[in-house]
Amino acid sequence: MPLDDRTRRSIIRDAVGIGVATGAYGLSFGAISVTAGLSLLQTAALSLLMFTGASQFAMVSLIGGGGSPVAGAATAVLLGTRNAFYGLRLSRVIGGPGQRRALGAQFVIDETTAMAVAPDSVDAARLAFWATAVSVFTLWNVGTLVGAVGAQAIPDPKTLGLDAAAPAAFLALLAPRMTGRHLWAVSLTAALVALASAPLVPAGIPVLLAALVTVVAGLRLEARGKG
Amino acid sequence: MSVWAAVIGASLGCYLLKLAGLSVPEELLNDRRVARIATLLPVALLATLAVTQTFTTGRHVTVDARAAGLAVAATAQLLRAPFLLVVASAAATAAAVRLLH
Structure with missing residues (x-):
């Protein structure tokens, strides 16, 4: 059954809303990453390639705290294990063979899963997944760049208390779970x-x-x- | 390992985990022990990161302006403040404590 316009519009509206909220997370990630000592390019690469917030926050703050990059990478991957369980619930939405699954996999995160498991029909779930994927991916990366460039302009991030931002981010990510x-x-x-x-x-x-x-x-x- | 190698390696690891959920047989991820650990791991690691990032500097356990920041952030979180406000309140508190010292 094709989706009616009202359902379609409401899904897209929610997807954009979640994207905007995620853009704010991206802003703080960009600032925290640059404060932790990663370059602008490394920060941007994490948001493009890793694209899973908690893992990114963990990796940059461990490296910033003097941890080895190996420990940072291992912690990021451990935090990413939950996405495997999201994938299980999304196989009816982006499963099946081929390129769609390979591309869709990159966008299997908290936000897209929450949106895609809500609707009953597979068509609505597909639209919810992809609309949220596009919106969150775009605004997360834009937010990251803005936050990173902004933090680079600050001579001493500690005077602004930016080293206290990372623990607060972990707390906020943790609370709902x-x-x-x-x-x-x-x-x-x-x-x-x-x-x-x-x-x-x-x-x-x-x-x-x-x-x-x-x-x-x-x-x-x-x-x-x-x- | 350089930071770049960690960025690329961990990104690849995270991608493969996402892909694995869409690809591996359902029974494996339905194993109760695996499911239990997957629920506990992100929560326990985020709690650990919040604590260690607040109370350690390198290998030293310290209590400084960040602790005040975390306390204010926890209060903001309890009042259901939005993410950015929770993070900003911690930073502002730490900055204020340092300014007063």
């Missing part, structure tokens, strides 16, 4: 392990230890059958 007792308990344990190990191991490694703790905790919770 913090649902349930086990998530709190595991997150607190992971964070404390990272903090306690910080003086003992090179920068960037504490976050990977936290990831290890999380995996072990997840397996134990599953073995005990906790909901």
Whole structure:
């Protein structure tokens, strides 16, 4: 069944709205990345190629904090694992063989998934996915460039408190996901392990230890059958 | 590894994860242990990053202006402020604390 004009317009309106909101995230990512010491080109490349916000924020702030690029890259990839689970729910929308899946894969992120799983019809879901993909990809990258160029013009980002922006960004990304007792308990344990190990191991490694703790905790919770 | 190698390598890794969800057999990602870890991992890592980016400088554990920034950001988040306001309030608070010192 073809989509009627009203449905089509409402999907596109929502997609643009989400794009604008994401542009604001992009702005802060660009500023934080340049403040962390990445070049304008590296910052722009991350938004174009990695295109998944939490991973990008994590990578630049770990490198900015003196962590090795390897630790930064590993943390970014670990944070990207959730996108694999989004893909599973999107296979009816952009699945199937060939180039459409290969291209669509790059846009499998929080925002496009949320939009594409909402409609009942596959046609509406496809439109929601691609409209959100175009809008978010465009405005995320524009926002990144504007934020990066803006931050480059600032002589000492610390006087503006920009080094406090990254933790706040993590907090804002985290808050909507913090649902349930086990998530709190595991997150607190992971964070404390990272903090306690910080003086003992090179920068960037504490976050990977936290990831290890999380995996072990997840397996134990599953073995005990906790909901 | 240079920063560029990390940028390209991690971007490729993130892309392959996105593609894997569309490509691998459903049973693998439906495994309960895998699903459990995938739910926990982003949340625990974001919490860890918020804490370590606030309270460490290199290999030193420190409490400085960033802690005040995070506290104000947490309050803004509890009041359901938009993302940009949460981030800006942290930066402004840290800047103000440094100015007063």
